Amino acid sequence: MAIELDVPIQHQEHTWLSWLASRQAFWVFLALIAACIFLTFATNSFATPNNLFNITRNFTFVAVIALGMTIVIITGGIDLSVGSVLCLCSMILAVVMHAGYNIEIGIVAAIGTALLIGAFNGVLIAYVGIPPFVVTLAMLSIARSLAMVASNNTVVFQFGPDHSKLLFLGGGALLFGISNPVIYMIVLALITGFTLRWTRFGRYVFAIGGNEKAAILTGVPVRRVKLAVYMISSLSAGIAGIIETGWLGAVTTNLGAGMELQVIAATVIGGANLAGGVGTAFGALVGSALIEVIRNSLGLLGINAFWQGAFVGAFIIIAVSFEHIRNLRQSD
Amino acid sequence: MAILELENVSKHFGAIQAVNDVSLTLERGEVVGLMGDNGAGKSTLVKVIAGDFRPSHGAMRMEGRELVLHKPIEAQQHGIEIVHQDLALCDNLTAAANVFLGREMRTGPGPFKILDYASMYRRAGEIFTELKSETRPRDLVRQMSGGQRQAVAIARTRLSQAKIILMDEPTAAISVRQVAEVLSLIQRLRDGGIAIVLISHRMPDVFAVSDRIVVLRRGRKVADKPIARSSPEEVTGLITGAIDNAI
Numbered sequence: 009m010a011i012e013l014d015v016p017i018q019h020q021e022h023t024w025l026s027w028l029a030s031r032q033a034f035w036v037f038l039a040l041i042a043a044c045i046f047l048t049f050a051t052n053s054f055a056t057p058n059n060l061f062n063i064t065r066n067f068t069f070v071a072v073i074a075l076g077m078t079i080v081i082i083t084g085g086i087d088l089s090v091g092s093v094l095c096l097c098s099m100i101l102a103v104v105m106h107a108g109y110n111i112e113i114g115i116v117a118a119i120g121t122a123l124l125i126g127a128f129n130g131v132l133i134a135y136v137g138i139p140p141f142v143v144t145l146a147m148l149s150i151a152r153s154l155a156m157v158a159s160n161n162t163v164v165f166q167f168g169p170d171h172s173k174l175l176f177l178g179g180g181a182l183l184f185g186i187s188n189p190v191i192y193m194i195v196l197a198l199i200t201g202f203t204l205r206w207t208r209f210g211r212y213v214f215a216i217g218g219n220e221k222a223a224i225l226t227g228v229p230v231r232r233v234k235l236a237v238y239m240i241s242s243l244s245a246g247i248a249g250i251i252e253t254g255w256l257g258a259v260t261t262n263l264g265a266g267m268e269l270q271v272i273a274a275t276v277i278g279g280a281n282l283a284g285g286v287g288t289a290f291g292a293l294v295g296s297a298l299i300e301v302i303r304n305s306l307g308l309l310g311i312n313a314f315w316q317g318a319f320v321g322a323f324i325i326i327a328v329s330f331e332h333i334r335n336l337r338q339s340d
Numbered sequence: 341m342a343i344l345e346l347e348n349v350s351k352h353f354g355a356i357q358a359v360n361d362v363s364l365t366l367e368r369g370e371v372v373g374l375m376g377d378n379g380a381g382k383s384t385l386v387k388v389i390a391g392d393f394r395p396s397h398g399a400m401r402m403e404g405r406e407l408v409l410h411k412p413i414e415a416q417q418h419g420i421e422i423v424h425q426d427l428a429l430c431d432n433l434t435a436a437a438n439v440f441l442g443r444e445m446r447t448g449p450g451p452f453k454i455l456d457y458a459s460m461y462r463r464a465g466e467i468f469t470e471l472k473s474e475t476r477p478r479d480l481v482r483q484m485s486g487g488q489r490q491a492v493a494i495a496r497t498r499l500s501q502a503k504i505i506l507m508d509e510p511t512a513a514i515s516v517r518q519v520a521e522v523l524s525l526i527q528r529l530r531d532g533g534i535a536i537v538l539i540s541h542r543m544p545d546v547f548a549v550s551d552r553i554v555v556l557r558r559g560r561k562v563a564d565k566p567i568a569r570s571s572p573e574e575v576t577g578l579i580t581g582a583i584d585n586a587i
Binding site: 217 | 413424426427428429430431432433437441442443444446453454455496
């Protein structure tokens with residue numbers, strides 16, 4: 009009897025290989041590796057330490073936000089405000105530090121701002137019931153406006169007594185010459201991946217995206233989870249803002265303009281489904297990395313940079329149609 | 341002693357009398373087929389039992405004790421479970437994840453608890469075996485047949501050791517072979533001593549598994565008799581009003 013029971017319990021739909029083959033993130037990862045190999049041989053400058061350092065650092069800002077966006081998208085939502093929230097948090101950090109406060113206070117203020125904005129979005133979406141698209145579209149406008157108000161639309165490039173600490177935080181390399189932002193990104197990705205797979209919160213995120221009504225009927229605290237999800241998304245934008253401020257060494261009020269679309273593109277290329285219920289932390293990183301490699305390689309290959317959008321767009325369609333065709337085959 | 345007794349239960353919404361003075365008893369290990377036309381009050385009556393609505397008049401008793409429900413969770417705590425018509429499943433999750441949704445098993449020290457996949461797969465597998473369903477715990481619900489989905493929804497009620505299961509149209513919109521599967525699930529639950537209220541429009545299904553049949557028409561109970569002493573023709577007459585009542 010015990011043995012009979014073990015068969016269905018242990019039964020898995022896939023071997024690990026076929027499971028891997030069924031993941032969009034895996035195929036995009038292969039495309040990424042292939043592109044890197046191609047570029048290594050096609051150009052002299054791709055596989056240089058300097059260029060790799062640049063690429064890995066450049067995509068972290070998008071990738072960190074893509075982690076938060078992935079969670080939102082798994083619930084079937086969207087957060088259009090992340091670019092503006094990044095700008096606002098950078099600006100709060102910059103203004104607070106410029107006024108002579110130390111870096112800790114600046115970071116607390118920036119993170120606090122991010123959480124407040126996320127909570128505002130989350131309450132309107134989860135408790136009032138306004139569609140996420142609308143709420144976060146409004147916040148896209150509000151947050152950037154607040155950033156302009158906070159700075160009087162000036163560029164801030166002096167960060168008070170802790171100026172050099174901030175620049176090291178975003179621009180330095182603490183471990184083995186890996187830039188700090190990359191380390192933050194890896195840590196955040198591990199936390200996100202763990203949360204999605206191993207916690208009850210993660211399970212609820214997927215359940216809400218799969219069938220929100222079912223989640224409500226089975227007693228999942230849907231509204232609380234959604235509130236948390238939008239706070240996490242804003243938080244990720246805030247964290248990216250702090251890192252990017254340290255890297256750039258200056259904040260302008262058009263920082264992060266249009267970034268939300270790049271983040272959503274990265275998330276979708278990485279396998280998250282805008283209809284909800286599907287997505288991974290790994291996919292968010294891979295999608296972001298691919299976009300950055302495309303951007304970088306066009307420059308190295310001597311192709312006009314204006315083509316970048318076309319390549320990214322093509323990749324969105326290729327990645328999603330891959331998934332689409334696979335589903336069609338399955339349903340036959 | 342009856343596991344559930346309804347005594348002169350009425351429920352009205354403003355001027356609309358959805359359920360009117362219905363008395364009903366439900367015994368352990370009994371399947372009661374609840375029939376009636378659309379708007380006859382079946383769903384309202386079931387929702388009263390499930391704690392979604394409070395009755396306007398009348399009383400409910402469970403195992404002889406007064407039963408007052410303010411919300412669905414209280415009904416669950418008393419061992420009353422409802423299997424929804426649309427099944428309330430998440431397609432993107434596994435069978436086991438759906439069975440445990442909202443009641444996940446976790447392991448680990450203190451506040452750092454993580455999902456206990458192994459225990460949930462094991463327990464879900466045991467329940468499916470108990471139900472003699474071929475559903476496998478790790479399969480995604482998206483890939484399941486209607487019968488297997490029904491088994492997942494029913495497996496949920498087994499977690500809480502339900503005493504009464506209310507099933508809303510469990511055989512609507514599934515294939516003939518799967519209907520047989522679901523009906524045998526219902527029989528197995530009954531053999532385990534569970535009382536079942538089966539709402540259905542499908543006459544053959546009701547006659548296949550019910551011990552007793554209750555017919556509602558315009559909120560009133562017009563029949564309550566052993567299935568053996570009724571017939572599909574009589575029930576049709578009772579539902580439409582061609583036969584006034586058969587109590």
